[in-house]
Amino acid sequence: MKAKSPALMATLRNCPTHYASVSREMYLESWAELQREEVTPFSKPTIPVMAALLLYDDRFTGLLNAAEQAKLRSLVQFALDRYEQQINPPNQLGRRLAGLINKE
Numbered sequence: 001m002k003a004k005s006p007a008l009m010a011t012l013r014n015c016p017t018h019y020a021s022v023s024r025e026m027y028l029e030s031w032a033e034l035q036r037e038e039v040t041p042f043s044k045p046t047i048p049v050m051a052a053l054l055l056y057d058d059r060f061t062g063l064l065n066a067a068e069q070a071k072l073r074s075l076v077q078f079a080l081d082r083y084e085q086q087i088n089p090p091n092q093l094g095r096r097l098a099g100l101i102n103k104e
Contacts, residue, residue: 024087 034048045053053060054072061069089098 022083022086027083027087 034052037046037049039045039049050060051072054064054069055076064072
């Protein structure tokens with residue numbers, strides 16, 4: 001493999017996508033933490049639990065009107081799209097560059 005250009009490597013390291021805020025491993029870790037969240041009859045639901053209930057269970061959708069439900073689903077879809085872009089860069093070159101940077 002050819003020697004890497006120091007200028008190119010510096011530019012790539014300064015790229016904001018180099019420091020991806022999420023990964024598949026972080027997702028699994030966060031999901032495990034969410035599952036361990038203590039829920040009792042006397043505690044009020046936390047924001048993540050309520051968001052999950054609003055998105056998952058039709059019995060809770062009545063807490064939001066149709067416009068609010070649409071906004072929530074839209075925001076979650078944006079987050080899903082961005083998550084997918086971070087864990088699977090949109091092109092082969094991007095994947096290779098991300099792999100090279102992560103190895104260093």
